[in-house]
Amino acid sequence: MKKLSFVLLVCAALNALADDVAQGRAKADVACALCHGPTGIATLPNAPNLAGQQAIYLSEQLKNYRSGKRQHEVMGVIAKPLTDAEIAQLAAWYSAVKVTAEAP
């Protein structure tokens, strides 16, 4: 019984994460992809890649732009209306993108 409820809890958590990733992706397609690329590899030369970045780091930066603790003309405006839930979804999406690194 205990085992079953643990399994159900893990499944519910994984489902919630998958939901976050899907919703984050949908939002990013509309609001972020123009500069950060459709999969988080930046298309704008002065925008950073977000693909595969740690979710904690991404949400901290978005909250810092939102509060003004981190200042940037464009990102400040973009982050202003984001809710905590939207930030979590966007961070879940970009951190879920798999990237590989190869030494030159």
Ligand code: HEC
């Ligand atoms: C008009 C272009 C543009 C759009 C649209 C845009 N960004 Fe950005 N973003 C930038 C630029 C340029 C920077 C670098 C800002 C700086 O120097 O602090 C940046 C920085 C960031 C960072 C910090 C990355 C790091 O490595 O510290 C995050 C996170 C981020 N953007 C997320 C988003 C999300 C999420 C969206 C959509 C809701 C979005 N951005 C939309 C241009 C854009």
